Amino acid sequence: MSDNNRTKEAVTCAIRHIGTAVYSSGKIRLYLMQRGYPEDVAISAVSLLIESGYIDDMRASRKVLAARSGKKQESKNFIFQRLLEAGIDETVADVIVSDLESDADTCKLLYEASFGSPDENSFDRQDEFLKLAQLRGYGLETARKAFRLYLGE
Numbered sequence: 001m002s003d004n005n006r007t008k009e010a011v012t013c014a015i016r017h018i019g020t021a022v023y024s025s026g027k028i029r030l031y032l033m034q035r036g037y038p039e040d041v042a043i044s045a046v047s048l049l050i051e052s053g054y055i056d057d058m059r060a061s062r063k064v065l066a067a068r069s070g071k072k073q074e075s076k077n078f079i080f081q082r083l084l085e086a087g088i089d090e091t092v093a094d095v096i097v098s099d100l101e102s103d104a105d106t107c108k109l110l111y112e113a114s115f116g117s118p119d120e121n122s123f124d125r126q127d128e129f130l131k132l133a134q135l136r137g138y139g140l141e142t143a144r145k146a147f148r149l150y151l152g153e
Contacts, residue, residue, distance in 0.1 A: 003041060010037045010045035015054060024060040025050060026087025057092040064088070065096070073110040075103050078137030107138045107146030118151050 014028050025046050032042035049055040064086045068074050076097050083093040111129055126147060133143035
């Protein structure tokens, strides 16, 4: 079977798999390769699916970001890695991350979602706040800056 016919077959296979769901280019490329298509055929099929709008990494990245808000908020570096793991093209991931709020602002949102409004005990619990931030990929200086913003300083 020619590569052109094989690519068409791969496109059809991917469209059946996608259905009405949202998948990233990387996930569909991997799916096609697992189904036995050679990498070059999978790449060609994914390119055609991107051109036709069946695959949209920007839309797929919004799905990833929606799950990383509130108490699950993460730093830009963590989110970038999460986007890559979700099969989002690196160029698209760069654009998405560059459009995000600053790490200090999102870390403050993490504090607010996790601890509510600051109270008289908040300052005494600073270490607890900083540990949470570091678990989510924020650097110590960013976490401290966010803590000051959280306290309203």
